[in-house]
Amino acid sequence: MKRTVLVLGAGGYVGRKLMDALSRCEDMQPIACLRRQSSTMGHASVCFDATDPVELEKHISGIDVVVNCIGSDPTVMKHSAQALLQAARSNGPLIVHFSSMAVYGSACGLLDENAPLRGDIGAYANAKVEIERLMASYPRRIILRPGCIYGPGSPAWSSRIARLLKARRLGDLGAAGDGIANLVHVDDVAAAVIAGIRRPECAGQVFNLAMKNPPTWNDYFISFAKALGAVPVRRIGEKMLKAEGKVFAPALKILEILVGKLPVSLDLPPFMSPGLLSLFRQDITLVSEKAERELGLVWKDLETGLRDSALFEEEKK
Amino acid sequence: MISDARTLPDATVLQADFCIVGAGAAGISLALGLSQSGYKVLLLESGGEKEEAATQALYEGHVVNPALHSPTESYRQRRFGGTTTIWGGRCVPYDPLDFEARSYVPHSGWPIGYDEIARYYPQANRLCEAGVFDYRSETAFTRPLKPMIPGFDQRHFTMDTMERFSCPTDFHIRYHDKLSAPNIQILLHANLTRIALSPDGNRVTELEAKTLSGNGFSVRATCFVLCAGGLETVRLLLANRDVHAQGIGNQHDVVGRYYMCHIAGTMGGIHFSIPPASVWNGYDISDEGIYCRRRLALRPEVQKREQLGSFVARLHHPRITDPSHGNGILSALYCAKPFISYEYAKRLFEEDPVSWRDWCHHLKNVALGAPDIMGFAWHMLRDRKLAARKFPSVVIKSRTGLYSLDFHAEQTPDPMSRVGLAHDRDPLGMQKIEIDWRYVSQDVHTVKRSLALLQQDMADSGVGSFDYDPHNVEKEMTRYGAYGGHHIGTVRMGHSPRTSVTNSDCRVHGVANLYLAGSGVFPTSSQANPTLTIVALSLRLADHLQSLDFSGT
Ligand SMILES: Cc1cc2nc3c(=O)[nH]c(=O)nc-3n(C[C@H](O)[C@H](O)[C@H](O)COP(=O)(O)OP(=O)(O)OC[C@H]3O[C@@H](n4cnc5c(N)ncnc54)[C@H](O)[C@@H]3O)c2cc1C
Numbered sequence: 001m002k003r004t005v006l007v008l009g010a011g012g013y014v015g016r017k018l019m020d021a022l023s024r025c026e027d028m029q030p031i032a033c034l035r036r037q038s039s040t041m042g043h044a045s046v047c048f049d050a051t052d053p054v055e056l057e058k059h060i061s062g063i064d065v066v067v068n069c070i071g072s073d074p075t076v077m078k079h080s081a082q083a084l085l086q087a088a089r090s091n092g093p094l095i096v097h098f099s100s101m102a103v104y105g106s107a108c109g110l111l112d113e114n115a116p117l118r119g120d121i122g123a124y125a126n127a128k129v130e131i132e133r134l135m136a137s138y139p140r141r142i143i144l145r146p147g148c149i150y151g152p153g154s155p156a157w158s159s160r161i162a163r164l165l166k167a168r169r170l171g172d173l174g175a176a177g178d179g180i181a182n183l184v185h186v187d188d189v190a191a192a193v194i195a196g197i198r199r200p201e202c203a204g205q206v207f208n209l210a211m212k213n214p215p216t217w218n219d220y221f222i223s224f225a226k227a228l229g230a231v232p233v234r235r236i237g238e239k240m241l242k243a244e245g246k247v248f249a250p251a252l253k254i255l256e257i258l259v260g261k262l263p264v265s266l267d268l269p270p271f272m273s274p275g276l277l278s279l280f281r282q283d284i285t286l287v288s289e290k291a292e293r294e295l296g297l298v299w300k301d302l303e304t305g306l307r308d309s310a311l312f313e314e315e316k317k
Numbered sequence: 318m319i320s321d322a323r324t325l326p327d328a329t330v331l332q333a334d335f336c337i338v339g340a341g342a343a344g345i346s347l348a349l350g351l352s353q354s355g356y357k358v359l360l361l362e363s364g365g366e367k368e369e370a371a372t373q374a375l376y377e378g379h380v381v382n383p384a385l386h387s388p389t390e391s392y393r394q395r396r397f398g399g400t401t402t403i404w405g406g407r408c409v410p411y412d413p414l415d416f417e418a419r420s421y422v423p424h425s426g427w428p429i430g431y432d433e434i435a436r437y438y439p440q441a442n443r444l445c446e447a448g449v450f451d452y453r454s455e456t457a458f459t460r461p462l463k464p465m466i467p468g469f470d471q472r473h474f475t476m477d478t479m480e481r482f483s484c485p486t487d488f489h490i491r492y493h494d495k496l497s498a499p500n501i502q503i504l505l506h507a508n509l510t511r512i513a514l515s516p517d518g519n520r521v522t523e524l525e526a527k528t529l530s531g532n533g534f535s536v537r538a539t540c541f542v543l544c545a546g547g548l549e550t551v552r553l554l555l556a557n558r559d560v561h562a563q564g565i566g567n568q569h570d571v572v573g574r575y576y577m578c579h580i581a582g583t584m585g586g587i588h589f590s591i592p593p594a595s596v597w598n599g600y601d602i603s604d605e606g607i608y609c610r611r612r613l614a615l616r617p618e619v620q621k622r623e624q625l626g627s628f629v630a631r632l633h634h635p636r637i638t639d640p641s642h643g644n645g646i647l648s649a650l651y652c653a654k655p656f657i658s659y660e661y662a663k664r665l666f667e668e669d670p671v672s673w674r675d676w677c678h679h680l681k682n683v684a685l686g687a688p689d690i691m692g693f694a695w696h697m698l699r700d701r702k703l704a705a706r707k708f709p710s711v712v713i714k715s716r717t718g719l720y721s722l723d724f725h726a727e728q729t730p731d732p733m734s735r736v737g738l739a740h741d742r743d744p745l746g747m748q749k750i751e752i753d754w755r756y757v758s759q760d761v762h763t764v765k766r767s768l769a770l771l772q773q774d775m776a777d778s779g780v781g782s783f784d785y786d787p788h789n790v791e792k793e794m795t796r797y798g799a800y801g802g803h804h805i806g807t808v809r810m811g812h813s814p815r816t817s818v819t820n821s822d823c824r825v826h827g828v829a830n831l832y833l834a835g836s837g838v839f840p841t842s843s844q845a846n847p848t849l850t851i852v853a854l855s856l857r858l859a860d861h862l863q864s865l866d867f868s869g870t
Contacts, residue, residue, distance in 0.1 A: 171606065172605065172606060174446070174491060174705065175490070175491055175493070175494055225604075226604050226605075232602045232603065232604055233604065233606040234706075235706035236705060237705030240705070281494070
């Protein structure tokens, strides 16, 4: 018998990749939950507002697993999680919930799943912590805390970085890039979800997801720039980075809001918020041995991951 | 944690596992190497976060022959970051041959082999921010490079080896955050003044330090490492004579001897007969963005056969001072002389006054070369002044195929070339140093013969001519005296206390817990600039210190 898997937030990058992976599994029957109808999905889908408990309850009935990939606005994330828990109470599906390494906030050093949840780096991190606390009351749940999910077309950690590297706005950042890039390939993330669903003993568990021996951000940028052919890599000084965080980021953010109101879509250059710039300095390493041990994960090697990601960017052109 | 020793109550006693003295390339690399060890590391640094005149003046001393050596307070910086706050960033590894005992280089031979250091070079290269550890242009670059001198017969000199350039990385700024690790404490404005030994002289019991504000404190630790530079380390060892009457580690009068810098100069005129545009004397930028430069390096087998020290040469612009080069950029640089720091101006310009006729000629060059000068100024502004990774040096491409030869050669270790103490003292009561730098005939021979080989190779290859006056070689190689900023060999490592100060672990012979780091411990100078090897040796020392068994201490 196939397991029915409802993927909330299936229109996002991780949701889409997960749908692809699930539909390749013979024992899974995935259904995409989308906010808006999409013709490009190519999978069975339903369309409703996941923050509405009544709608959710209706769609959850008869479903074995719900994967929660909703990761956007903190309020939406909170409301949908509350709605999900309420709806799940009646028929009790397994919930695989995507949290984030952001729950560890500004902590440094080696962090396993037992490290305190600080969430002290903004509203997103804070919401993720709150939602994890809510989820704790539901026994049939798996919480995944991925690091930075990269892979072909990953908007945040591959495509955006690629654009910044090509524009020579990113490169070798010196001390500002000494932080650890807790990268995890999107295929490994999908594999973690599938393994979690298949292994009943994983219910109730929390897993960090990040590659072993992660590079520093500088090493990530240099290696990715080489894979992209965006060489020679530029050394970016502290003054330039300050300007990125304090001048370009707010200006581009305002522009993004203004452009969002226009009927046409415009492709604006990416920006690096002060929060992102502090992540590049943060000496935080996610310990993900538990995922290796209990989910049987073998992390994709960075070189292959970067090659695929660079190829995707090349083909996009 | 980084704090200021001036705020410590007088006579405070501090405890640590390892106490490092000096936060320059050596001390900072060592502290970084120990940062994950879990041991408590205390780093004493004489200077503050910026240059301070009173602290810098503590480096003042005497030079026996000022024509041969620059003043003792120049070419080194007494501040957090040490001399990396002004260094040029040229990174070059030693070659395997440099570690061997060579019959034709007296007192040569290291107690460790190349492989011992090579293990640490990749990480050292990283700390120096010089990219991957690959110093051969053929393997370091995947794209084909423009040949340096097409058609040149490389039988004596190879054009494959290269130099890589650091940003240049100021170790203070770059590693400030990393040095804030919880197990590292850095005390600024802390000047080591006394090394206290146990009555039998076999152990350091504590260090005493003073600030220029008048307070003093002491440090007790399991191990102590002096990283105060190749000159100051000598001063600290010789100034402490209460237990060992000749100074620490100096039972056999070795401390301060064998003092080497490098032998360097600019020589003659190279006139290429091949098209000038086909000659490449500039930088190649690696994919990681590192400036790399190829040079002519005397092959190891030729060194052995000809019994020469190591030697490298680069194609250089003609002598700046002489306006007959007709180059507007060079003449403009001459006019900008007052704005260039002593350390960098010294080898660019000569001391001799320039006649008014030459001045006029320089001004004419400037007037005629105005468009080139504008381009050069823009390049220097964009790629050097404003760039985070700086274009390393002035490179002028000759339209006529005319160059001079800039060389850098090994200096032979000689016990008569030495650093000692003078009678007068600094404001902290420490005896000042006195430098008596000397070179030997083997050094002249290395340069003379290498130049002759190069001259012959140029002619035989039919690429051009190299004209110089062989009688002038000694004069030219000592025109600016000892190469500044490289302080090598003064506390050399070796097997025997009769001929060396430390053993192969950099521990002072006969003192169980006193170690030295920096180019002072190098037994030979190679042609290579020292800092990359200083950093590699410090990382090796960090590993050694962590491997020690401290139970029972
Ligand atoms: C102009 C210039 C250009 C150079 N370019 C190059 C280059 O291109 N390539 C290269 O390889 N090398 C170069 N060098 C040499 C390079 O700077 C040195 O090799 C390197 O800095 C030496 O490192 P160190 O840690 O041994 O000494 P330093 O960097 O000098 O550090 C010694 C530290 O000890 C501290 N100290 C001294 N006495 C005491 C005391 N009593 N108590 C406490 N602290 C003390 C000092 O304040 C200082 O911070 C250059 C040097 C100069 C001057």
